[in-house]
Amino acid sequence: MRKIILALTISLLFFNCKTNSKKEKITGLITEKAMVVSAREEASKIGSDILKKGGNAYDAMVATQLALAVVYPVAGNIGGGGFMVYRTNNGKTGALDFREKAPLNASKDMYLDTEGNVIPGKSSFGIHSVGVPGTIAGLFEVHHKFGGLPFKDLIQPAIDMAREGFKVTNKQAIALNLTRKLFEKANNYKVLFDKEWKKGDLLKQEELAQTLERIRDNGQDGFYKGKTAQLFVDYVKELGGIISLKDLEKYRAIWRKPITFNYKNHKIISMNLPASGGICLAQILKSIAPFDLTKIAHNSSKYVQLLTEAERRSYADRAHYLGDIDFVNVQIDSLIAASYIKKRMNSFSWDKATKSSEVSHGAILGHESDQTTHYSIVDQFGNAVSVTTTLNTGYGSKVLVKGAGFFLNNEMDDFSAKPGVPNVYGLVGSKANAIAPEKRMLSSMTPTIVEKDGKLKMVLGTPGGSTIITSVLQNIINIVDYKMGMQESVNKARFHHQWLPDNIRMEPNGFDSTTKDNLKELGYELVERNSLIIGRVDAILMLPNGKLEGGADPRGDDKAVGF
Numbered sequence: 001m002r003k004i005i006l007a008l009t010i011s012l013l014f015f016n017c018k019t020n021s022k023k024e025k026i027t028g029l030i031t032e033k034a035m036v037v038s039a040r041e042e043a044s045k046i047g048s049d050i051l052k053k054g055g056n057a058y059d060a061m062v063a064t065q066l067a068l069a070v071v072y073p074v075a076g077n078i079g080g081g082g083f084m085v086y087r088t089n090n091g092k093t094g095a096l097d098f099r100e101k102a103p104l105n106a107s108k109d110m111y112l113d114t115e116g117n118v119i120p121g122k123s124s125f126g127i128h129s130v131g132v133p134g135t136i137a138g139l140f141e142v143h144h145k146f147g148g149l150p151f152k153d154l155i156q157p158a159i160d161m162a163r164e165g166f167k168v169t170n171k172q173a174i175a176l177n178l179t180r181k182l183f184e185k186a187n188n189y190k191v192l193f194d195k196e197w198k199k200g201d202l203l204k205q206e207e208l209a210q211t212l213e214r215i216r217d218n219g220q221d222g223f224y225k226g227k228t229a230q231l232f233v234d235y236v237k238e239l240g241g242i243i244s245l246k247d248l249e250k251y252r253a254i255w256r257k258p259i260t261f262n263y264k265n266h267k268i269i270s271m272n273l274p275a276s277g278g279i280c281l282a283q284i285l286k287s288i289a290p291f292d293l294t295k296i297a298h299n300s301s302k303y304v305q306l307l308t309e310a311e312r313r314s315y316a317d318r319a320h321y322l323g324d325i326d327f328v329n330v331q332i333d334s335l336i337a338a339s340y341i342k343k344r345m346n347s348f349s350w351d352k353a354t355k356s357s358e359v360s361h362g363a364i365l366g367h368e369s370d371q372t373t374h375y376s377i378v379d380q381f382g383n384a385v386s387v388t389t390t391l392n393t394g395y396g397s398k399v400l401v402k403g404a405g406f407f408l409n410n411e412m413d414d415f416s417a418k419p420g421v422p423n424v425y426g427l428v429g430s431k432a433n434a435i436a437p438e439k440r441m442l443s444s445m446t447p448t449i450v451e452k453d454g455k456l457k458m459v460l461g462t463p464g465g466s467t468i469i470t471s472v473l474q475n476i477i478n479i480v481d482y483k484m485g486m487q488e489s490v491n492k493a494r495f496h497h498q499w500l501p502d503n504i505r506m507e508p509n510g511f512d513s514t515t516k517d518n519l520k521e522l523g524y525e526l527v528e529r530n531s532l533i534i535g536r537v538d539a540i541l542m543l544p545n546g547k548l549e550g551g552a553d554p555r556g557d558d559k560a561v562g563f
């Protein structure tokens, strides 16, 4: 994993040097009517072709997700889960939760040893880290409610690509090669991906093609029942895991009410629990709303300081209060109430850094490597979908279902294995996010849609584990406060603070030395060396002339395609 971090860091250094030297205005793909922006050109094109054939954004979502499961196996998935926020062309909004859940046989202390200590890696690697997948249930739910074209037409391009193969990119070859040992450790047979890859190699996945065909022919049951389910649980058993046929049969995606709030004349629509993104976004944006950012230079020390202090307070609340709303009582209204946010920011001072050790959760009344992936879609009818989906870390648990060809997530690590003990993202949790059978683990995913004057303005989201929330945040501010274009915004260097550990992660070479010196003087600890890329934002901005501008993150192989 350290090697992956190093490789990604090197590519980021290259990325920053390139963009910093460009003086001309950066503009993304501009289209007239419709667009799909995703982690891979092949997937964006498949989604866009569905739109061209008369499909809507929801049809394109199904086709893009399934294409990503083939062409972007590090995070695109059928063995994981995710969240979708939508806005119809008549302004109706909603959200779908297809997050993984804990198996029926899961228990609060399942990752602890006899002395009550967390067993390193058990929740994040191999068969024990797997949650019951939700992606296929999510896609059928969306298609059932909104779909226009037949499901078989939406899945066929993914089947064809799995069977005929696609060309591996350089970044993909590096990531696959660096994960070989982990593939070997997690599985009891030699998986397809376990070989030395190089750019341009053709990657064919026949077993995955057959699994997708069973889904095409049998619907949701093609995954949760029958041959696929049997292959799944047989392999789980071989490896000593606990997911059963009953777990698969019982899985349901759930429609949720999104979190909606206003920020400087814009309406933000984002994901609700079990994703923490919407609540944290609301808290942070409301904390900084009283400040006139036009008087504070973008990415200056004052800017980084203000956002950091708002982030610190919000992530402290996240750790204490947030969990699956179907299992714990979370006072969402209190947590995002203006009066509460004001009180939380009372201790903020421009003169020095607040210490995280001095910040706990507030008292309310009553009470992604980070390899997730995000795609944004706007169709020719004006519908918009914002989808973040994941296996959790790169290639999830690294377990590839024998005979079925898809990776299983390691999402169980998003639970709090023990209060106060950090997960792979350094996030700590409490009772609210403790493991229980059939409970959904708390997520940071933040698929988001922004409206202005009752009209669609922006669709955005990103992978990045705990940094998802703060990457979405910075892009909203870039557009709303700093009036950037979409690609310009996406390219900007990003930073992140999450209460604990008490430091600011900054993308290397993205911030000038004055900014960094000022922050250090105020008492902030900065982490640049070995920082991961912070997010890979894929977004669409509606331009004043009615056209669409895509923002495809150059930190990855991401691409906007449309017409």
Ligand code: GLY
Binding pocket: 368, 372, 390, 391, 392, 393, 411, 414, 442, 443, 444, 445, 465, 466
């Ligand atoms: N697996 C990362 C998240 O859901 O936050």
